Amino acid sequence: MKAVNLFDYLKNNEYPGRGIAVGRTPCGKKMRIAYFIMGRSENSRNRVFIEDGAGIRTEAFDPSKMVDPSLIIYAPVRVYGDTQIVTNGDQTDTVYDFLAAGKTFEDALRTRTFEPDGPNWTPRISAAVKGAGYMMSILKSAGGNENAVHRQFFDFTDELPGCGHIIHTYKENGNPIPSFEGEPVLWEMVKESFDDFSDHVWEALNEDNKVSLFTRQISLEDGTVETRIYNKNK
Numbered sequence: 001m002k003a004v005n006l007f008d009y010l011k012n013n014e015y016p017g018r019g020i021a022v023g024r025t026p027c028g029k030k031m032r033i034a035y036f037i038m039g040r041s042e043n044s045r046n047r048v049f050i051e052d053g054a055g056i057r058t059e060a061f062d063p064s065k066m067v068d069p070s071l072i073i074y075a076p077v078r079v080y081g082d083t084q085i086v087t088n089g090d091q092t093d094t095v096y097d098f099l100a101a102g103k104t105f106e107d108a109l110r111t112r113t114f115e116p117d118g119p120n121w122t123p124r125i126s127a128a129v130k131g132a133g134y135m136m137s138i139l140k141s142a143g144g145n146e147n148a149v150h151r152q153f154f155d156f157t158d159e160l161p162g163c164g165h166i167i168h169t170y171k172e173n174g175n176p177i178p179s180f181e182g183e184p185v186l187w188e189m190v191k192e193s194f195d196d197f198s199d200h201v202w203e204a205l206n207e208d209n210k211v212s213l214f215t216r217q218i219s220l221e222d223g224t225v226e227t228r229i230y231n232k233n234k
Helices: 006-011 091-100 105-109 194-204
Strands: 019-024 030-038 047-052 055-060 077-080 083-087 124-130 133-142 145-156 163-168 185-188 210-219 225-231
Touching: 006 019, 006 163, 006 185, 006 194, 019 083, 019 124, 019 133, 030 083, 030 124, 030 194, 047 210, 047 225, 077 091, 083 091, 091 105, 091 124, 105 124, 105 133, 105 145, 124 163, 133 163, 145 163, 194 210, 194 225
Parallel strands: none
Antiparallel strands: 019 030, 019 163, 030 210, 047 055, 055 077, 077 083, 083 124, 124 133, 133 145, 163 185, 210 225
């Protein structure tokens, strides 16, 4: 698979939905994570990211306009030990609880399914980042069938410097919205500062549909963590 330019890849997709990108810097010394949310409805767009301990959570920007919080208010990022957990729903808590009980990322997600939001049946996407390796997963309906789930897991062990992968909920805009297809997409991390990387991801997301972005950089040498948060609602 040929690596894509992450920023061009995002610019060319009006509505990838929610997405997780993980990669290792060209120097090999740091890992970077990006998690973004997008929205088409007023309810989906009425959100911001806020820091919550070592992780983040979503919160209503204007509580008076919140209609249904069930699928849009959750903790996208939590940290268990030296593992960064990133997901697009409350399965973050499921993964965290299973790891705390000595079980695995896969064990946790085998207890979950896609979101109950037919006819879209939005996939649940997840990642767990530990050291220079990471796992990704997507739980999606079988061809739009609400009674069957496909659980796919991808293990990237000691990813090569300058490489990363991105997975997102939707292939593209539509009605109903088609789910992501295939393996996480390989992307090449160019040599740039963490701030520039974060800015470029935010700038690449569709202006009308983007809502919030979280980025994090973790040093593989000493565990130092840097975090950036972007919210369209300020």
